Amino acid sequence: MKDIKYTGVNDHQVDLFEGQFEVPLGMAYNSYVIVDEKICVMDTVDQHFGEEWLKNLKGVIGERAVDFLVVQHMEPDHSANIANFAKAYPGAKIVSSLAAFAMMKNYFGTDFADRRVVIKEGDTLELGAHKLAFVAAPMVHWPEVMVTYDTTEKVLFSADGFGKFGANDVEDPEGWDCEARRYYFGIVGKFGAQVQALLKKAAALDIQTICPLHGPILDTPDKIQHVIKQYLTWSSYGVESEGVCLAYTSVYGHTEAVAEKMSEILKSKGCPKVAIADLARDDMYETVEDAFRYGKLVLATTTYNMGVFPKMEEFLMHLKRRTYRNRKVGLIENGTWAPMAAKGMKEHLAALQGMEICPTVVTVKGSMTAETIVSMEKLAEEILNS
Numbered sequence: 001m002k003d004i005k006y007t008g009v010n011d012h013q014v015d016l017f018e019g020q021f022e023v024p025l026g027m028a029y030n031s032y033v034i035v036d037e038k039i040c041v042m043d044t045v046d047q048h049f050g051e052e053w054l055k056n057l058k059g060v061i062g063e064r065a066v067d068f069l070v071v072q073h074m075e076p077d078h079s080a081n082i083a084n085f086a087k088a089y090p091g092a093k094i095v096s097s098l099a100a101f102a103m104m105k106n107y108f109g110t111d112f113a114d115r116r117v118v119i120k121e122g123d124t125l126e127l128g129a130h131k132l133a134f135v136a137a138p139m140v141h142w143p144e145v146m147v148t149y150d151t152t153e154k155v156l157f158s159a160d161g162f163g164k165f166g167a168n169d170v171e172d173p174e175g176w177d178c179e180a181r182r183y184y185f186g187i188v189g190k191f192g193a194q195v196q197a198l199l200k201k202a203a204a205l206d207i208q209t210i211c212p213l214h215g216p217i218l219d220t221p222d223k224i225q226h227v228i229k230q231y232l233t234w235s236s237y238g239v240e241s242e243g244v245c246l247a248y249t250s251v252y253g254h255t256e257a258v259a260e261k262m263s264e265i266l267k268s269k270g271c272p273k274v275a276i277a278d279l280a281r282d283d284m285y286e287t288v289e290d291a292f293r294y295g296k297l298v299l300a301t302t303t304y305n306m307g308v309f310p311k312m313e314e315f316l317m318h319l320k321r322r323t324y325r326n327r328k329v330g331l332i333e334n335g336t337w338a339p340m341a342a343k344g345m346k347e348h349l350a351a352l353q354g355m356e357i358c359p360t361v362v363t364v365k366g367s368m369t370a371e372t373i374v375s376m377e378k379l380a381e382e383i384l385n386s
């Protein structure tokens with residue numbers, strides 16, 4: 001990119017992103033400035049980084065005044081510094097959707113009526129050599145979201161789209177996919193149809209660079225093709241990898257032993273990957289991500305208060321909220337005197353589209369027996385053979 005400079009910040013202090021997501025590699029809040037005859041800033045950053053961000057901006061533009069701040073998304077990780085910016089650059093216009101200005105009033109007590117430029121899908125903004133075109137992206141991932149296409153340098157400012165967890169000053173040992181997938185299904189997973197609509201609009205554009213609001217800039221044809229391919233799969237709830245997501249809860253270790261055995265059986269029958277997780281101890285959003293990634297799901301849990309163990313219930317709620325669908329499921333229940341967990345899980349799964357539950361339900365009454373293993377062998381056959 002020639003005239004577009006990065007002015008974002010890295011956050012290594014945040015304990016939980018959006019109050020719930022673990023971010024062991026920190027988080028990046030990206031912001032950009034387009035330096036042309038007119039100077040245009042693309043989004044602000046999280047509340048804790050206002051000073052650093054304004055300093056970064058000054059580092060690029062020096063004492064020049066800013067003409068426009070484009071606000072693509074009003075979630076506070078990007079919008080917290082709008083009022084600080086407005087004070088620092090009193091001559092700048094704020095450019096955003098009508099819905100976003102209503103939100104500004106809620107957050108800042110003003111909708112910047114005397115200096116606002118309301119834009120909608122199809123509108124453009126001339127900066128000199130650069131021309132920006134605005135594209136509506138409702139529910140990716142709030143209703144007011146606009147993404148912006150720089151027609152000159154062929155850059156898509158994609159808001160939360162194509163973002164990932166992790167700061168930009170540490171290398172992610174797993175590459176882009178893993179934390180981008182956890183981010184996608186954790187945050188945007190429910191809105192597959194809206195992401196598909198945005199991808200359709202993006203397909204009509206010649207995109208040479210993607211500048212998201214989180215994570216690295218994507219600036220080669222290979223990277224761009226790859227992330228679009230991943231988004232096409234994720235937003236259509238398609239199967240990305242062959243294998244089984246095996247999620248369990250265990251009170252005294254017996255159901256865990258059953259789950260470990262099930263994993264061994266699945267692998268011995270040729271399953272290429274079993275992603276096994278303890279829902280009470282592992283990051284639940286890693287398991288949500290795996291449930292969407294693989295085409296098959298095995299749930300193993302304990303009966304609790306005549307129903308499903310709470311952590312499994314929570315997991316099923318996460319899947320339901322994200323409109324989980326079109327998967328084959330195997331059920332394993334444990335219950336010392338009255339096993340009820342499979343019935344409860346079936347009730348939750350009945351609310352989801354396109355779910356196929358294997359006929360064999362493995363029932364354990366305390367600890368695993370030779371009979372349990374026979375039953376698990378049967379379930380493994382059913383889940384692996386479509």
Ligand code: FEO
Nearest residue numbers: 075077141160213
């Ligand atoms: Fe990165 Fe939806 O805010």
